[in-house]
Amino acid sequence: MKAKDLENDPRLARILRTKSALFGMEEAALVIIAVFLLLLNGFSLRPPLFPIYNVVLIFFFFLLVMSVERIFFFRLSMRYGRRKGVMYLIARRVMRYSVAILVLSIVASALLFAVNFMPVFNQQGTVSGPVGTASFQSGNFLALYSVGSVTVSNPTGSNLTFVIVTQGDYLASGATPQAANESLLIYSNLAGGNDFVPAGGSTTVNIVTLPDAVYYIVVFSGSGNVQAHYILQMKASPSIFDAFLLSCGMIPVSAYLAVVSKANMSFLRSETIFK
Incomplete structure (x- = not known):
């Protein structure tokens, strides 16, 4: 909207300036919160x-x-605007915006629903040695999936114990299996400290939430x-409730x-000025 279009409509100009200032502050707040959430949830390049x-x-x-x-400001614009040509341009801009948001919302909702029904590829492996260790990332590249549970099976005749720790805690303990050993119990992030795996059996730990980061079993x-x-066992981060x-x-x-x-x-187009 050009300034000359609002020269004879100071009230409408004031409404649009107020809207622009409010939206500008909200957009700045969104950027700050987004950066904070990325850092809080483990954003990393490597x-x-x-x-x-x-x-x-x-x-x-x-x-x-x-x-x-925008609905509120649009109604104000239609109520207090004087020049029908300018009001028509505002209505057209709002309609284009709302259609774009409508399409985006439908696509985003469909994707969030779909993520919950797409096949999930679990991660698995074998560890051995004086102390068995394996690293994993709790979420995928975009953190749309996360670890829902960890199952450790023990095929040997001796009882085992396992813990899950962050990469930082693992490195702090010595970064070697020999140095890690039971000292890692101090750094365990699981409630209860560690989990017992009986000989010939298995143990599953359900994880409600695990921040996106690198961990060690x-x-x-x-x-x-x-x-x-x-x-x-991986699970979808978005829930059906979120999509709903x-x-x-x-x-x-x-x-x-x-x-x-x-x-x-349609109403403004039917006015004499558009005939």
Whole structure:
């Protein structure tokens, strides 16, 4: 919208300036919160990890708030605007915005629903030695999947114990299997400290939440070398509930805004100035 279009409509100009200032502050707040969430959830370049899921949720929350505010400012513009040509341009811009947001919301909701039904590839492997260790990343590249449970199987005749620790704690303990051993119990991030794996059996630990980062599974025994098999059961980070909230929030609001702006465009087009 050019300044000359609003020369004879100071009230409308004031409304649009207020809207621009408010949206500018909200966009700045969104950027700050997004950066904070990325850093909080383990953003890293090596290994590459971009935990964008929480950022996406915050983005759509801000988008919902701004869409509701846009409805308010749009109604003010249509109520106090004097020049029908300028009002028509505003209505057309709002309609294009709302249609784009509507399409984006439908696609995002569909993707969040789909993630919960897509096949998940579990990670597994074998550890052995004086102390068996294996590293893993709790989430995938975009943190859309995370570790839901860890199962350790013990094919030997000796009882085993395993812990899950962060990479930092593992390095702090000596970074070698021999130095790690039972001192890692001090750094264990699992409630209860460690998990017992009986001879010939297996133990599964369900993980409610595990921040996106690099972790180590450490398996040890009080009677010599160890040999164990582990399975990392992955789960989708987005929940069906998240997708439901997104679809129930964004889609109706953006659809309403599209319908209202289109109706105003049709009304203004029917005025004499457009005939």
